[in-house]
Amino acid sequence: MLKRIMVLIFLLLLASSSFVYSEGKLTIHSKLDADLYVNEVKQASVNTADPFILEIKEPGTYKIELRTADQDQVYHEEVTLIPETNLEKTIRAFENVAPAEETVQEVDASVEPGITRAELKAEVAKAKAEALAEEAARRKRQADRELGKKAVIHVIGVETQKMPSGVKNLERIKLLGELIPKIDKK
Numbered sequence: 001m002l003k004r005i006m007v008l009i010f011l012l013l014l015a016s017s018s019f020v021y022s023e024g025k026l027t028i029h030s031k032l033d034a035d036l037y038v039n040e041v042k043q044a045s046v047n048t049a050d051p052f053i054l055e056i057k058e059p060g061t062y063k064i065e066l067r068t069a070d071q072d073q074v075y076h077e078e079v080t081l082i083p084e085t086n087l088e089k090t091i092r093a094f095e096n097v098a099p100a101e102e103t104v105q106e107v108d109a110s111v112e113p114g115i116t117r118a119e120l121k122a123e124v125a126k127a128k129a130e131a132l133a134e135e136a137a138r139r140k141r142q143a144d145r146e147l148g149k150k151a152v153i154h155v156i157g158v159e160t161q162k163m164p165s166g167v168k169n170l171e172r173i174k175l176l177g178e179l180i181p182k183i184d185k186k
Helices: 002-020 099-110 117-160 165-185
Strands: 023-032 034-038 041-046 050-058 060-067 076-080 086-093
Touching: 023 060, 023 076, 034 050, 050 086, 076 086, 117 165
Parallel strands: 023 086
Antiparallel strands: 023 050, 034 041, 034 060, 060 076
């Protein structure tokens, strides 16, 4: 009789424990140093270097919260562990926030001697202005060359032909009429 009672108790314990048996493994990564709270109870501190692994044995809903001390930022997530299941989950907190170390380095970089953003913009604007001026000068030289070629071709064409001198003079005046305004602009 005692054996039967012991077997029955053992089976009841085994049945009840298998009913509520669950296991959860949460891997928590954080871009900022933060404190980990589970159901409003502080469990650990999470740093940026290595992840924190939280193991949950009982089924239920858990409120996971990471709070930074210096920046007053909070990350919330709820995790539900269902009976008779295994849960493996990775939580990545503060992914969109730049780490504090990087912002400190940026501030230090602005203090160090070097080129500031305003100086860099001024140099870029100066280089653009020089490039535009050089391009305008190149176009003007090209236009002058074209005008010179036109004058030479016109003179050679008129002077080499046998024409009356009156026609040649009209052609010369016509050419001077085109060239004089261009020469005055220089």
